[in-house]
Amino acid sequence: MIQWKREKHIMRIPRFIVAFDCSASRFIIPDHEVAHQIIRVLRRHEGDEVVLCDGAGNDTRAWIVGITRSEVTVEVLERMKNAREPIREVVLYCSILKREHFDCVAQKATEVGAREIIPLITSRTIKMELNAPRIEKIMKEAAEQSGRSFVPQFRASLRFEDAIAHALPNECNFFCDPHGEHPLVEQAVEKSKSLKRVGVFIGPEGGWHDEERARAQENRFAIVTLGSTILRAETAAIVASYLLAQ
Numbered sequence: 225m226i227q228w229k230r231e232k233h234i235m236r237i238p239r240f241i242v243a244f245d246c247s248a249s250r251f252i253i254p255d256h257e258v259a260h261q262i263i264r265v266l267r268r269h270e271g272d273e274v275v276l277c278d279g280a281g282n283d284t285r286a287w288i289v290g291i292t293r294s295e296v297t298v299e300v301l302e303r304m305k306n307a308r309e310p311i312r313e314v315v316l317y318c319s320i321l322k323r324e325h326f327d328c329v330a331q332k333a334t335e336v337g338a339r340e341i342i343p344l345i346t347s348r349t350i351k352m353e354l355n356a357p358r359i360e361k362i363m364k365e366a367a368e369q370s371g372r373s374f375v376p377q378f379r380a381s382l383r384f385e386d387a388i389a390h391a392l393p394n395e396c397n398f399f400c401d402p403h404g405e406h407p408l409v410e411q412a413v414e415k416s417k418s419l420k421r422v423g424v425f426i427g428p429e430g431g432w433h434d435e436e437r438a439r440a441q442e443n444r445f446a447i448v449t450l451g452s453t454i455l456r457a458e459t460a461a462i463v464a465s466y467l468l469a470q
Contacts, residue, residue, distance in 0.1 A: 230238045230336050238266055239275040239368045241375055246276050246284040259296045262288070274298065279374040281306050290443040306373030310469040313339040313421040315394060317387050318461045319428035320344065325434075325458045328361045329426075334366040334376055337469030339421075342390070345380040348430040354381065355462040384436055387425070388443055399440040400464055401432055404449035408467055422468055426461040 241260070244254050253276075255257050262268045270291055276284045276298075284307050290297035309356045316338045318329050330341055341363070343354055360378050367375045382390060396419050399407060425440065441447060448462055 230373075231320040231342040236423050237273045237275055238262070238268070238282075239277060239371065240362060240375070241277045241279050241368055243279065246286075246300070249391055250289070252295045253298060256294070262296050263291060263293070265449050270365040273301070277306065277368075277398060277420055281309065281373045283373065301440075305431060308371045310339075310372055312419065312469060313435065314465055314468045315340040315380075315391070315421070315423040316426070316428040316461060317339045317342045317423060318345045319346050319349050319353050319457060320354060320381065321429065321457055325456075326351075326354060327359060329360055329458045329461045330378070331362050331366045332458075334372070334461065335370040336466035337372075338376050338465045340379060342375045342379040342387065344425070345381055345383045345408065346428050346436060347384070347433040348428045350428070352381075386440070388439060391423040391425075391445075392443065394421050394423040395419040395423065397440075397443070397445045398468065399425045399432075399437070399447050399466065400450055400460055401427070401447055402438060402449060402454055403437075404447045406448050407447070408448040408450055408464060418434075424461075424464045424468055426457055426464065433461065 235454045240258050242255055242258060262274065268274070268288060268400045270288050273287045283304050284300055284301045285302040285304070288296060314337060316333050318326070318341065320343045321329065322328055326343065332344035333341055343449060345352065356378065363378060381440065402406065426447070437447070452465055453459060
């Protein structure tokens with residue numbers, strides 16, 4: 225008969241990006257939502273480990289030494305710098321998409337390493353409103369799940385012209401378009417290797433207007449493609465964010 229054991233080393237250690245001080249060697253977790261997740265949702269016990277991330281690149285590995293119906297006491301085992309954050313800062317300017325497609329963009333772009341996500345209003349954007357609190361929660365959970373040390377910044381929506389102005393301080397900006405001059409994966413990514421902060425523009429379901437493409441060219445954006453096939457907007461956002469974050 226096989227004897228099943230609860231081995232800690234094969235359990236996934238839960239991660240939480242937190243806003244409280246983790247400098248003490250032993251403390252009660254002051255965030256009630258985090259405590260609820262540990263006790264009620266994940267059903268962790270004394271002796272289990274958690275990782276608390278301060279949102280500034282520092283991780284604290286701790287083990288649970290006390291647990292009640294509403295409180296979790298932990299003792300610090302190790303402090304370390306998070307090594308999973310991409311060196312390059314990728315700012316994703318993505319057109320607001322219909323239904324839950326923008327939720328998907330926010331989640332997956334966070335997982336692959338985007339540093340900022342800015343909803344974009346273009347001439348062909350149909351949906352204008354977004355549920356910011358829901359998207360921020362999705363991004364936080366995605367950052368924790370993917371091992372990142374902080375949640376990307378989620379900015380207020382910008383109209384295309386304002387986004388152009390916002391992007392000018394970036395070292396390079398990539399404008400994704402099926403009629404682009406170069407493939408992003410071959411030439412634009414090679415160009416961006418020495419850069420620290422880049423922007424990437426993703427258009428709406430109906431594609432870019434000719435005037436928007438012309439404005440991008442006027443501002444010296446790199447007009448690039450993502451391959452020979454036509455990608456959905458949410459797919460393009462995730463692929464481009466991943467390629468540029470590497």
